[in-house]
Amino acid sequence: MNRVMVAGSGATEFGKHPERTGRELFAEAATSALRDASVDPDAVDVCYYGNFMGEVTDEQGHQGPLMAEQLGIKNARTTRVENACASGGYAVAEGVSAIRGGQADVALVGGMERMTHMGTTEATDGLAMAADALHEGPVGMTFPAAYALLANAYMDQYGGSREDLAAIAVKNHDHATANSRAQYQTAISRSDVLGAPMVASPLGLLDACPVTDGAAATVLVSAEFAGDHDIHTPVEITGSACAGDSIALQDRPTLNRTLAAERAALDAYDAAAIGPDDIDVAEVHDCFTIAEVLALEALQLYDPGTAIGAARREETTKEGDLPVNLSGGLKAKGHPVGATGVSQLVELTGLLTGYHPNSEHVSDATVGVTHNAGGTVASVAVHVLEVTE
């Protein structure tokens, strides 16, 4: 099995780019990644591109070859991957798999979404296509409602408060203040979060990530290719796993755990031959504050029922023992759906190599994990990144 190295990465600024086309956004991110990697577009063997709902936002399907064309990539197998908000993470996993199995030496993995040109209602309706259109959509269960159900189930079982959740939002906004790519580079207070309009109890407006435009890309290469081409690749992807669950919440055995993420984490740790105690830093899918709690427990970074207070106890802040979402997370960095899972790798690679504005907070970190979820974690991709050079 070939080793998979991160050769380069790039991303646009996340935020509102209603005047820019999707192809323009992706080209910026991917060109930047290819340059960062010193890899020529002609060398790309496979390209996996994550996009959730281009059909709805831009009446544009078939975006794989469209994106390859922008980059002058002529000879790669180019495939659009869609697993809702985990589209980017699955694109990464496919690239890893192709290199591991010797099917490719160079994989460009990336993703893009543009949504801010739509109204928030239309965007929320679009995002609801990640839920079950027969059993969840017709009862009006858009994602704020679905994650509110998860939050209530969790808090019924384990306790916790809106203040605990608010501390997560405050933390991730604080992290984003240093990140020039983040959509919201502004601090917020706990009272801001608690005073924001309620969306679906217990989740208020500032418990939710925003609607975002943006793109991210990473160039993955085999260790052999890196050696042959003298490419500096300090970060290796040592674990990569995906898992699925029932798409409708009604079909799950429990709502206070995310079982697919637990399985993906175990598989990724096994592949990397690490345990949760080895992890120094994490980028997790905090589409809502409660989602970060569920992620940290699924990743075994916290025991069941204990992650709810982690941010409030300042364990996951930039000064804490286990900084989580130093990028700002989906919450403050933004969530351009198809790009998010790739963006996590872009940010984490920067954090591990000292090239991130928040690197100083994890200067000794050598092992990091990403967690990217689709729907209510009906799809999930977990990646372990390690500094191995």
Place this chain on the structure above:
Amino acid sequence: MNRVMVAGSGATEFGKHPERTGRELFAEAATSALRDASVDPDAVDVCYYGNFMGEVTDEQGHQGPLMAEQLGIKNARTTRVENACASGGYAVAEGVSAIRGGQADVALVGGMERMTHMGTTEATDGLAMAADALHEGPVGMTFPAAYALLANAYMDQYGGSREDLAAIAVKNHDHATANSRAQYQTAISRSDVLGAPMVASPLGLLDACPVTDGAAATVLVSAEFAGDHDIHTPVEITGSACAGDSIALQDRPTLNRTLAAERAALDAYDAAAIGPDDIDVAEVHDCFTIAEVLALEALQLYDPGTAIGAARREETTKEGDLPVNLSGGLKAKGHPVGATGVSQLVELTGLLTGYHPNSEHVSDATVGVTHNAGGTVASVAVHVLEVTE
């Protein structure tokens, strides 16, 4: 590199199923494939699912885990693949790649589309999302117009007539008369085709494939898994390749050839260590009659300019030397977009093993090829199947 064997296949009847859900259609096809393979759902390692526009037809994205759930598949990495009308072929290619590289022993590859509950105009509009939404859509270039451009470019260069094209439609309908899965099991005459309403000159209504609901699935296994589990696998996928091109026709150097298909064919033949002369039977992407002509030339089964008359000369009919689209093709079997590329393998496997209603016409065949195209062949997947047991 592990050998990839076809262990089982299944498909729904193609046609109008407006009252059936997508999950029901896919479950029928995939359950049938798993039973045919004698493979338990728990044994599936990866699942690649092709669907083009579920967001538009059913407001349902995130169909990967949804489909896995219907089948009781719990532990597989399940990914929706979208490359327009080649979504199915790319799903197959991903499954092949995962087994070849040792990432999986068992891959369920399939696809589904349901469209007939929409009006034909809405379906045509939806299909147009496979073209360039910035440069082709705004000028009204839906696919009948795009393929008419290709037909005119071809006939300007090489000659040929509407009668030549009509012979292709007549042939494929004739083939479908024996295929109980086909949408149109009815013969048509050349005068029917020539007398049908003109859609985009030179293509009339009967030069085009219909709008179709349906699903198809194939279970692929490594040769080692087949041996260990005593699974009979007479057919091997010896070649698998994908290639891309500019999505917009305006960016192509030529309109009378499909260069991406030429590259994919060469790669697939190289992998299989065969040449075009070795091919006994072909299933190609005849969304319009001219598309079959372009496919046969790209596959090097005919020299440039010579495939236009192949059906009329009865070379590609069921009695000819090289039967093409014995299933009825997209033209008469139907074209449920995401399922089509997989369906080609289902039909070809049947033809090569004697279990197809038209097997008698290719009783000595040992090598077959499939060609599945997206858009105006901006994405293409080519597979070589051989009887190796």
